[in-house]
Amino acid sequence: MSKTCLLGRAAAIAACTLFGLAAPASAETFKLKIGAGHVPAGLWVQTIRDFYMPRLAERVEKETGHKIDWTPGWGGSLCKIGECLEAVESGLLDMADVHVPTEPAKLLAHNFTFFAPFGSPDPRVVAKAVGEIYQKVPQLKKVLEDKYSQIYVGAGVVGSYGLITNFKWDKVTDLKGRKIAAIGPNFAWLQGTGAVPVQSNLNEAYTSMQSGVYEGWVMLAEPIVSFKLNEVSKQFLEMDFGAIHTPLLTINKDTFKGLPANVQKIVLEVGAEFTARMGEVTWQKQVESVAKLKELGVDVRPATNDMRVEYAKQLANVPKVRFEEINKAGMPGEVIYEYIKTLKAAGHTFPRDWAAER
DSSP states (O other): OOHHHHHHHHHHHHHHHHHTOOOOOSSSEEEEEESSSOOOOHHHHHHIIIHHHHHHHHHHHHHOOOOOEEEEETTSSSSTTTOEEEEEEEHHHHHEEGGGGGOTTTTTTGGGGGSSSHHHHHHHHHHHHHHHHHHTTTTTHHHHHHHEEEEEEEOOBOOOOOEESSOOOOOOGGGGEEEEOOOGGGGGGTTTTEEEEOOOOHHHHHHHHOOOOOOOOEEHHHHHHHHHHTTTTEEEOOOOOOOOOOOEEEHHHHHHHHHOOHHHHHHHHHHHHHHHHHHHHHHHHHHHHHHHOOOOOEEEEEEOOHHHHHHHHHHHHHHHHHHHHHHHHHHOOOOOHHHHHHHHHHTOOOSSSTTOOO
């Protein structure tokens, strides 16, 4: 090789170092299969598809010279609801939204936002708090890695939950005997109210509401619009149960270890960007969805503070009960109170002081 070529190569390497770019001996294309049990009507799936995936591919190519080749599968085509954790664990998928409420036992501790009822209704606040919690309580990541062979990438949020029903109600006692759908961990938001909780999921919500399998849903505004539940129920009470961490983006541990270090770094950095992005887009969608519900003829009413206080009093001491349950399962129960403390530090006030009742 001539001296000129050597100098040219040295200059190229120096330029890459100067601008923080890698100079791999040979660029590779990494094929990654990614999935979710829900369809892209869910904002979290949209954000994975339209933000995380292209953002990761763009940064990897620009900063390392490598490429990402995605094989996506949504709506259960690669992993069904409640099976995505296992799909990533087995290597059937490289990445997935494992959706924590669909794994109420295995990911009990990761459902911590459900166990602090009436948390902040602002998804931006909650996304920031959840991102902090995964750093403050490293045992959450350890559970994923040690038990289920996957690495935490990012945590998404959904908007603040309320109650959509096909009947009007004003007092907690009006819920007595009514069949209300919920998913796993938010059953606790119904226990003590007299309502009859029914396990369900969004993919079957429309037909179940229409046929009378249940009379309402513990639900947030955005999926009511995207899954057209407004066509079968016309009452939505904004209870402000809180914006909730449900999407959890993970990557198979062996897949992750098989990536170059500089690509691994970008996978995790874009995961943090995904968490922040979900807070912003969820807030925007929440505002738009509430307005859309009103346009569609749904009677949207905000619950008064007195109603929230009355409702919260009817519930069991959810944080304490779950704290003990999580600890018994060998997971970090303290995550619940750490989350409550984090929200309080951000300026949120609960209608019931859960921390004082430990």
